[in-house]
Amino acid sequence: MGLISLLTTNPTAFVIIAVALALSLTVHEFAHAWTADRLGDPTPRRYGRVTLNPARHLDPFGTLLLLIAGFGFARPVPINPNNLGRWGTLWVSAAGPISNLLIAFVAAVLLRVLPANQITDLVLLYVLSINVVLAVFNLIPIPLLDGSRILGALVPSLGRSLAQFEAQPFSFVIVMLFIFIARDPIGNIISSVQRWVLTTVGVGL
Template identity: 45%
Template sequence: MDFLNKILRIPLDQLPYFLITLIIAFSVHEFSHAYFANKFGDPTARLQGRLTLNPAVHFDLFGVILLLIAGFGWARPVPVNRDNFEKPRQMGIVVAAAGPLSNLLLGFLGTMIYVVLSRFGIIDMISNEILYNAVHTFFAMFNFWNFFLFLFNLLPLPPLDGYRILEDIVPDRARISLKQFEQWSVLIFLLILIIPQLRSVIIQPLYAGAETIYFQFGSFFLMLFGG
């Protein structure tokens, strides 16, 4: 147990809430990619069984392990063939952005529900202390990590969605140059993992950004519901 506590970024007592958050966040994220790709005329994800909320088909073991020990990670990318789109670049951007935006929406809804439950005293009605603490911990975990995943996936690094968006924005010549870096994606994230300076420059601001978004949405809903 002590060994796990030392290597895991998430405390063991919070691990169940974290895993539930990942199951929901990753499943909705990847489903959103598949849904819009299929809607725009590319059935690739659907034909491979990815147009589903079943988390078993979306989890990437390496991405989940990284998230547990390093505080950043990803699900298994949904296959997308942009050649099937009527407007490959424009629709490609929408498909890529759908994943991060789904996490933003989950965090938004989670924050609203938490504020409503707190504002109207529903959580305070829970007499069991363990359950009371579990509800608070889950919402804090769920909302923060969805906001973090929203920001993290917008980084312009392969295989993240921000990189796919960048691919569809830049000219064709630059896109060809970008393709050369995709083979180094695993190495890039391993370097971020083992070099503290890189992690502090790239990942730490995302934590701060996620906390800021959470606070801003929380303040908005408190004001909206008379808190």
């Protein structure tokens, strides 16, 4: 079920989740772009992606999917692996999920140190949950996701095959089908990571 259903059932939750998602996706893509830029690849800067402006990162179709179907995507940051090398490409790919995990930990720390407040706690819990979802989801080692590029950097021969698969016009459909089929185990992993983040900073469950 997409976010759009919350407009009538829980408009407050809709606004919180929509804003948190937009900002979290923006930080995720910015982390890719900033890391590539720092490692010597001018491609993201050339395309105006080394910015925290959401308009430069959000994809209209991906956002629409998010509202209607409950999953979506931002605009991938263009990079040139030839400028980065094997390990540079790995760090650029990992930067997005790492940024989301850092945001989740910050939200968990704030939950612990700030005085209890219904609205503040709700916002922080949504932020934590959304960023754990983004981190875990993007680390799945299948084409079109960051996990695939990390795996490709670790195993170059496999990386070439994954890149060839990504270039196929049907790759998006196959990946979405896999995610739909595997949604239960993926959900279990996400729940486990959320509990780990909370318990690591000492937030009671």
